[in-house]
Amino acid sequence: MRENILRANGSDIRPWAMRLNESVILREYTGQRYEIETPMTSWVSKIPEYPHPVASSISSRVMVELGMVTAVITAVAVLVVGFLVAAAFAVTSFKFKCIKLHIKLHIESMFMY
Secondary structure, three states, rough: OOOOOOOOOOOOOOOOOOOOHHHHHHHHHHOOOOOOOOOOOOOOOOOOOOOOOHHHHHOOOHHHHHHHHHHHHHHHHHHHHHHHHHHHHHHHHHHHHHHHHHHHHHHHHHHHO
């Protein structure tokens, strides 16, 4: 792309046009240079250019199987915990009834004499 537009006779229409190419400006600038901000990139956002060898050897079929095993184990755990909660509730309920009966018998025995 031409920096200046020329007239038919070769003279420049815009002699005041500024060049905005950073490499030319940096090469011509002779004053002091200050580094205002260093470019920073977080480590999390860096994506490797090549896949990890272990990750690339694991097929999608293995990943689906692993997901299914995880889902089955989770479902079994939910069922087992549900049965344990029901058993704990039954034991607590039975114990409460026994204590209630014991208190009732104790109160009745107090008034028998």
